[in-house]
Amino acid sequence: MLLGTLIYGFVNSCLLALLAMGFNLTFGISGVANFSYGAIYIFSGFAAWIFLNSAGLPYALCVIMAIGLSATLGVLIYHVVIKRVKGLALSEVMATFGLGLAIMELFRYFDFVGFKYTLPNLIEGSVAIGDVYIDYQRIAVILAAIALTGFIYVFTHYTRTGLAFRAIAQDERTALTFGMDSDHIAALSMGFGSALAAAAAVVVLPLGTIAVEGGYDVLLNALAVCIVGGLGSTVGILVASVLIGYAQTITANYLEPHWMMLVSLIAIAIVLCIKPSGIFGHQKELEERI
Amino acid sequence: MSKQALRVFSLLFFLTLLPGFYSVCHSADPIVLGVPTSLGFLEGKEGLACVNLAVDEINAAGGVNVGGTMRPFKVVAIDARGAEPGVPVAEVIKAHKKLILEDGAKFIVFGSFRSEAAIACMDLVSQYKIPMLLGTAMSPEMQKKVTQDYDKYKYTFRVCLNAVYLIKYLGGTMGYLNKKFGFNKVFIMDQDVAWARKTGDLMISMVFEKMGWQVVGRQTYPTGASDFSSGLMKAKAGGAQVILPIFDMPQSGILVKQWNAMKVPALVAGFISPLAGPAAWKTFDEKIEGAINAIFEIGNVPVKKVPKSVDFFEKYEKRYGKPIEAGHSPAPAYEMVYLLKDAIEKARSVDGDAVVTELEKTDRLGAMGRIKFGKDHQVIYGEDPAENAMGCMIQWRQGKRVVVYPESVAEGEIALPEGLKAVK
Numbered sequence A: 001m002l003l004g005t006l007i008y009g010f011v012n013s014c015l016l017a018l019l020a021m022g023f024n025l026t027f028g029i030s031g032v033a034n035f036s037y038g039a040i041y042i043f044s045g046f047a048a049w050i051f052l053n054s055a056g057l058p059y060a061l062c063v064i065m066a067i068g069l070s071a072t073l074g075v076l077i078y079h080v081v082i083k084r085v086k087g088l089a090l091s092e093v094m095a096t097f098g099l100g101l102a103i104m105e106l107f108r109y110f111d112f113v114g115f116k117y118t119l120p121n122l123i124e125g126s127v128a129i130g131d132v133y134i135d136y137q138r139i140a141v142i143l144a145a146i147a148l149t150g151f152i153y154v155f156t157h158y159t160r161t162g163l164a165f166r167a168i169a170q171d172e173r174t175a176l177t178f179g180m181d182s183d184h185i186a187a188l189s190m191g192f193g194s195a196l197a198a199a200a201a202v203v204v205l206p207l208g209t210i211a212v213e214g215g216y217d218v219l220l221n222a223l224a225v226c227i228v229g230g231l232g233s234t235v236g237i238l239v240a241s242v243l244i245g246y247a248q249t250i251t252a253n254y255l256e257p258h259w260m261m262l263v264s265l266i267a268i269a270i271v272l273c274i275k276p277s278g279i280f281g282h283q284k285e286l287e288e289r290i
Numbered sequence B: 001m002s003k004q005a006l007r008v009f010s011l012l013f014f015l016t017l018l019p020g021f022y023s024v025c026h027s028a029d030p031i032v033l034g035v036p037t038s039l040g041f042l043e044g045k046e047g048l049a050c051v052n053l054a055v056d057e058i059n060a061a062g063g064v065n066v067g068g069t070m071r072p073f074k075v076v077a078i079d080a081r082g083a084e085p086g087v088p089v090a091e092v093i094k095a096h097k098k099l100i101l102e103d104g105a106k107f108i109v110f111g112s113f114r115s116e117a118a119i120a121c122m123d124l125v126s127q128y129k130i131p132m133l134l135g136t137a138m139s140p141e142m143q144k145k146v147t148q149d150y151d152k153y154k155y156t157f158r159v160c161l162n163a164v165y166l167i168k169y170l171g172g173t174m175g176y177l178n179k180k181f182g183f184n185k186v187f188i189m190d191q192d193v194a195w196a197r198k199t200g201d202l203m204i205s206m207v208f209e210k211m212g213w214q215v216v217g218r219q220t221y222p223t224g225a226s227d228f229s230s231g232l233m234k235a236k237a238g239g240a241q242v243i244l245p246i247f248d249m250p251q252s253g254i255l256v257k258q259w260n261a262m263k264v265p266a267l268v269a270g271f272i273s274p275l276a277g278p279a280a281w282k283t284f285d286e287k288i289e290g291a292i293n294a295i296f297e298i299g300n301v302p303v304k305k306v307p308k309s310v311d312f313f314e315k316y317e318k319r320y321g322k323p324i325e326a327g328h329s330p331a332p333a334y335e336m337v338y339l340l341k342d343a344i345e346k347a348r349s350v351d352g353d354a355v356v357t358e359l360e361k362t363d364r365l366g367a368m369g370r371i372k373f374g375k376d377h378q379v380i381y382g383e384d385p386a387e388n389a390m391g392c393m394i395q396w397r398q399g400k401r402v403v404v405y406p407e408s409v410a411e412g413e414i415a416l417p418e419g420l421k422a423v424k
Helices: A001-028 A037-053 A057-086 A089-109 A136-158 A160-171 A172-177 A182-207 A216-230 A232-255 A258-273 A285-289 B003-027 B042-061 B089-101 B115-128 B141-148 B163-181 B194-211 B231-235 B250-259 B307-320 B328-348 B352-360
Strands: A126-129 A132-135 B031-037 B064-066 B069-070 B073-080 B106-109 B133-136 B154-158 B185-191 B214-221 B242-247 B267-272 B292-295 B364-366 B369-371 B392-397 B400-405
Touching: A001 A037, A001 A132, A001 A136, A001 A160, A001 A182, A001 A232, A001 B231, A037 A089, A037 A182, A037 A216, A057 A089, A057 A182, A057 A285, A089 A216, A126 A136, A132 A136, A132 B031, A132 B250, A136 A160, A136 A232, A160 A172, A160 A182, A172 A182, A172 B154, A182 B073, A216 A232, A216 A258, A232 B003, A232 B163, A232 B231, B003 B073, B031 B328, B042 B073, B042 B106, B042 B242, B042 B307, B064 B328, B064 B352, B069 B185, B073 B089, B073 B369, B089 B106, B089 B194, B106 B328, B115 B154, B115 B194, B133 B369, B141 B154, B141 B250, B163 B267, B163 B292, B163 B392, B163 B400, B194 B214, B194 B242, B214 B231, B214 B352, B231 B250, B242 B250, B250 B267, B250 B400, B307 B328, B307 B352, B307 B364, B328 B364
Parallel strands: B031 B073, B031 B106, B106 B133, B133 B154, B185 B214, B185 B242, B242 B267, B267 B292
Antiparallel strands: A126 A132, B064 B069, B292 B392, B364 B369, B392 B400
């Protein structure tokens, strides 16, 4: 049981990191509020499903198309919705959250309900670690989380575009004086964040079904990880994912699974009371102290 | 003919036609059936489709004869979303109220998805004297209320299976597994909703304790959960020979996929909603071989020994171009419209009290077997389709659903999937 808890806790941690990655990039690093994140995640899943089952395309192509389409959707959302209310944090949140609701409910309206909406595993089969079996799809989740975390860290610290993502969040006016087009960068950030949501979707959704309600859970989990870890901190995301992931698995294994949903909420409450900027959050730390 | 005579003749002519016009207009006055269910769940969606199927058949045949006047049925459905996590019971009650007060529903058909809401709605339908026929909610609390305060709660009936009858089918299956394979250790995995918790409780007190089984553990999951590894690990660690799942959420099919991937050496036998329909084999990547699943009402699966169940199943497929996938609700949803039609025609009225009296006398051979209500307004389920309504157990074998229990309708015996061995 202990080994199982360690293995499945790690898988759960990686899964949370994967879900939070795109949200952190857009909202945490670039400061663009994208509360339609959960909807984009679900959109990607349904897009891949439609390409696969209705168009009959090869799965690898479906995955690439779903990621591309989601990135395009993210850019469109920025230009059509967010740009108009940019700078008004509350309006950004309200507009994107409302749009997310609309996207998800549209899927429900068009009858995308039922258990038939599943994506195939990237790799079939399972492997034993001690006496605990783990399927290859969960191993794919671990690998994808590690790869994407590494990619984001390198991207936001060592590439011009990645540095620009951080710059517009730190001080948009200064970034403008350096010749950065903040609208262009923010739109790109939305595109990247949405592509990451899609990448997470095609890796995580084969473990379950594509359900409209899943979008709300994804947003809640991403928000919890980002708040606990600290918005904008890739290391913070990892630490928070491990903390929440293991806390959830231990709760499920040694208490009851229906307490699992409380773990994220309690973690948010505790962090907001003790250190509102999150464990590794620095952006607002000075303001908090003042 | 003078103008005066022409006017008088025209007036007389129209007066003669008036009763005919009245009759035509009156026959078009529909009887509204309110359907407040959860359309985001398969059972709700297919249940509504079956209500529509029956209504269209009845209307095509002329409608319902209400004291000599033919009136059509009209369906008004609301997605009350009661099955979804986080939707409060008050929202479902509001949906019922809207149907009764704004849409003029004379009957509530199919009713609320969850027992939590259905039981709360019993007071509402009693207040307006609107007969309500339930097609999904399974908690026996409903019958308790009818029995304890008949005058108040007599308006509620249940056509689908309830938790107690489900226990009889599941208990019978456990007895079979014990007798044939010597299994006597079980791990229960259930959903955190009233009917599933109650079924789990009753399985322990009415079946496992009496049969001398060891319950090695129980794990309850919230609606929407999609990782069942903790329960499966506990089942394996506890040496369970049988895993009894009790779930109706779409994500629960993943449990069997995980069971397969984690190679848990126990037979899955219970109810997982997504495992009931023919599409499950493909949906779950052919990893459900050997799983045993309850079909709450026959007709949702065609049973050769009950020809009407086959007729109904085929009729649905012909109308909608795809087979029934839900193991719970479609057949009762279809039958309850016919039960209402018969009761209204016998009562010669749509008055709630009169229809209730006639519904109580129901005796109909349908897709589910013979449909009769008990004194507690629950359709009586048994093991002989000529005498009672029926549910059954199927086992997945090479992509096909084989009816394995009860014996009266079985088309094959239970076989252990690869890797599992009998202990006697």
